Amino acid sequence: MYIVAIEVKDKRFDLPDGVGSDATHTNPQYAYAVCCLKTETSVTGVGLAFTLGVGTDLVCRAIEYLSASLKGREIEELMSDFGTVYRKMVDSPSFRWLGPHKGVVHLALAAVVNACYDLWAKSKRVPLWKLLLDLTPEQLVNTLDLSYLEEVLSREQALTILTEHQATRNLRTNVLETGYKGYDTSVGWFNFSDEKIIENTQKAINQGFTALKLKVGSNDPARDIRRATLIRKAAGEKATIMLDANQKWTVPEAQNTCSMLGDINPFWIEEPTHPDDVIGHQTIARTIAPFKVATGEHIPNKVIFKNFFQAKAMDFCQVDAVRVGGVSEFLTISLLSKSMGIPVVPHVGDMGQIHQHLVLFNHIGMDHEHLFLEHIPHLKQHFVNPAEIIDAYYQVPQVAGSSSDLKE
Template sequence: MNKSIQIKSGRSQDVQYPLKNGAGSDAVHSTPIYAYAVCKLQTDCSLEGIGLAFTLGAGNRLVCGAIDYLVRYVEGREINELMADFGTTYKKMADDPNLRWLGPHKGVTHLALASVVNACYDLWAKSRCQPLWKLLLDLSPEELTNTLDFSYYEDVLSKQEAMSLIIEQEAGKQNRMGILKDGYPGYDTSIGWFNYSEEKLVRNIKKSIDQGFTAIKLKVGSNEVERDIQRAELVRKTAGPKASIMLDANQQWNLPKAIATCRKLMSIDPYWIEEPTHPDDIQAHITLSKEVPIPIALGEHVPNKIMFKNFIQSGCMAFNQVDAVRVGGVSEFLLISLLSKKYNIPVLPHVGDMGQIHQHLVLFNHISLGHPALLLEHIPHLKTYFKFPAQVVGGKYKTPQEPGMSTDLKDPEKVKKALSC
């Protein structure tokens, strides 16, 4: 019997975490501020739903303003009743007539939607005393698809087709449950931030390998191509021939430069090139994929299900990096994962949540949808601020056991005081 819990009110919280010593830097962001626009759902009991959307500082307050507007759609609702047909409420929020002109389905309003949606899924899992991955695994195909909005997907993935896809994966589901014990493989992004010196790169790589990681990421996209080449060659030399090395250009190249630079980077045999050019330029990605045989990973800045639909259909996407704190939350993430499965494109999320939510979602993707358990990005910089931080041991994410989606944050002022001691 599911416990009846009513959402009494919702509010936003602006939480920002400046990083130090070059951490988080890339070709665009030299002094990043990691920030969460948090949605908190208060209930008629002690449980609280916590949702996150990821930003990089100053824009956080704009997203919080939109959160405070959108929570009206879930206030007063009983959580199980709400989630039984959540796809309908999702569509109403995404298409709000007073906010839709600001998108539609992208930017500030869509990030706010993500935070509200994620808070609903967190509260739903807490109401059933289950971690999110367990809740999702236990849902029937109909219950799961009822939480999704299939509008504009009818031509490529109907609700009935999505249910059939889930049912087709039932045969191997039990065998795939072993991942819960073994742990989900991670890859280390924190070794290769853009502003790190070469000496620090080498130290970080050796430390990462000692910790059990076999896959690492380097930030590229410098104005000086030779800097990128030199650093990439250093990473390959230090990590060895068996390591998987990802390269992330953070959208810094136009198409001609992307082609020319990627051809030079082929010498280190990269696992992928991430965000090589403007994130909206589908044709440029198609051309690059034909010109240079390096797999393309993208999705961090792809804003919604329609853009993902087009990228997936285009044939240029080798790895799907959809992020549940960048698109419209868990609901849209699951829909995009289903379409990606139909087209046999693996999902390796970008972790704006530092892996907290996505450790749940990749388990669902693998066990219920049959996505390959390849890699999940690991960035440890905000670990101190979470009540139940993601645990990575021997290069693998340990399966979370606490109810919810691991988004509960510690009081930031108390954390600052503790860190200053």
């Protein structure tokens, strides 16, 4: 199956009032820069990078540049040594200068890489999670670029992780029967009224969700404390409540506010300060312990994740395959996380479409803990094969590919 043409699409979606809002992104427009790898057949590989509206066109232009070398390639041959192909794309001198490995160019890389994996799975007529599980450890590692990680994750160590856990997969395949547990982010968007978050919380509990997330980061900490108390009361003491500041606080603000929010017993505090501030996160993590820090939504690449892990600056890794360099870098970071004892709970800029596949592989293939996967339903109607949630569990996808196809 050969790639004969490449099409790029700029897809933007307006949201209902208040939906998607947080302390930093107050009026978002959800959007995707989409890479479509056309073949000589009716099959097209579709890859997404998540953006927030304005600027999506810049990512689309970068996709055109990065994907040009894929034209004429046969998908099986391409993916047999995709780690090498990936590194050539990511380290192309003129594009590397624009990052390196971050920003517009790296978002474009995510779309290109995700399209390659989607096409590969479609060419084999299997869902992405099954494609990944069917690969040998050597075949999977051949799709990864482990450069700059060698002192903590060599090729041999990556192979060992995958090989050792291959022998015990049968202990974890029950997730294919139960589905993967979800948590509800949509209950507590920042611009929702107090009444709305109480209503949403009760609705989510009735739908079977036992884990919920509230957006915090108000200019007045008293607002955050009041709303966190409301959601805890509405959900009950047994519910798992996460709090997300979306990078709003300085380190001292995070330390002070988190100490007051501790009364509701949060499962984690997410993105408490600037996403590049490794030592700031380390300081916050030490201050608020035993409460946990989750971050990774805006960490752009494996090297910075490595630094966070080394500094013990996060307790939960929220790597996102439509933010880092696609499925390849997501799997690399998941291996790194496993080797350093950090659970992976992805952020879902893709609305959970791709990540529902990736968490199944992480759990079965690497023995990452089955915690839960973020659920955001607001673009469901735009996908050809939307993620299906029943009783708060992601149902296992059965359609070939990565569930990334968008309706015209």
